[in-house]
Amino acid sequence: MSRIAVSLTVNGEAARVEVEPREHLADLLRGTLLLTGTHIGCEHGVCGACTVEIDGVPARSCITHAGSCDGATVRTIEGFDDDEVMAALREAFSQEHALQCGYCTPGMLVTARDIVLRLPDADEARVREELAGNLCRCTGYRGIVRAVLHVLAARR
Amino acid sequence: MKPAAFAYARPLDWSEALQLVASGARPAAGTQSLGPLLNLRLAQPDMLADLRHLPDYAGVTVTGDAIRIGAGTTHAAIEDGAVPGRTGAIMAGVARRIAYRPVRNRGTIGGSLAHADPAADWVAVMPALGATAIALGPRGERRIALDGFVTGIFETALASDELLRAVEVPVLPDAVGWGHWKFCRKIGEFSKVTACVLAVPGAAPRAVLAALDGPPRVIADASALMADTEAEATRIVSGFPELDDWRRAVAQTALMQAVAAASQP
Known part of the structure; x- marks a missing residue:
């Protein structure tokens, strides 16, 4: 099978890779670049575990082909170490028991950060609506919602 | 997979x-609809042509009383107000309820229309708004009314050598009534039934009933539905004998809810 050349920036570092056309971004991140913080759940865009940032906005890496990311800037959960909002969310997730097994957490945090930055006035109903695309099977969501609301409130 | x-x-x-x-x-x-089908191997094309890098694939331009929306314009851009005026406000409300924000950031209006999943959102809403598809083929552009664009499940009026270039929607007056009601048991999942009603002052109201396992049903003159809503909704859904009773009941509710929303001042 023919392979295609892809140049992209991942967590601030340039990467030049060759991918199979059918390879999705999550497999490139995990298998080739060894960034295993991005988790694969349903692999058809429903569960949200694979959510990463592509060109500054959250996207599903399981239904985004690696080949379509030529020239893109990708940020995975490993790329938010110095991010102030993510630091606040990590702390809040810990405080509010917003994770148990942690499988959904990388995608949950990328979505949560988008909520905090894009919807500073979000109330609980809006936070729940926006989190609907990230499934968690452990927590029942209460802790996650509280954590996001906590960070939103702290920034007002 | x-x-x-x-x-x-x-x-x-x-x-x-x-x-x-x-x-x-x-x-x-x-690829927010096609990607899942590829991963599930329900679609097995020999080749993908990635349209995302084409010039002017995304973007909105207003000319007179028409708004041309590039097929590659994302749902998120529409949610965030890329389309101006009352038309844009209606479309922003619809866009916000398509799947989830990370999906809306990449999914496009043209991709969704050309994919023609019966349960998708724009295939229901665009005929209600009186939109026109702009197809591009070897002989140039061709206009196709959205009422009739979707011809079946995953089937459209596009010829096999045509691409969906853009979709054109009318500039609507501020005073239009609009109702859009869809039934999802979970936020973001595919609709089980969708109904839309557009009431433009001085024109016949238009309704669409969609997400019923086939092409959307367009009711070009919904005056009777507006006037005698429950009886007319009952009559309309009786035209779907293939549906389960509960789905027909939800369809009737959808029509009544959409009329109620469109009737509010």
């Missing part, structure tokens, strides 16, 4: 894209 193998092409101009499609390549935009 992983997709079956396919080849990948990234056309940089429209004539190259048209050649690829004419030779059998499957056009791909945000």
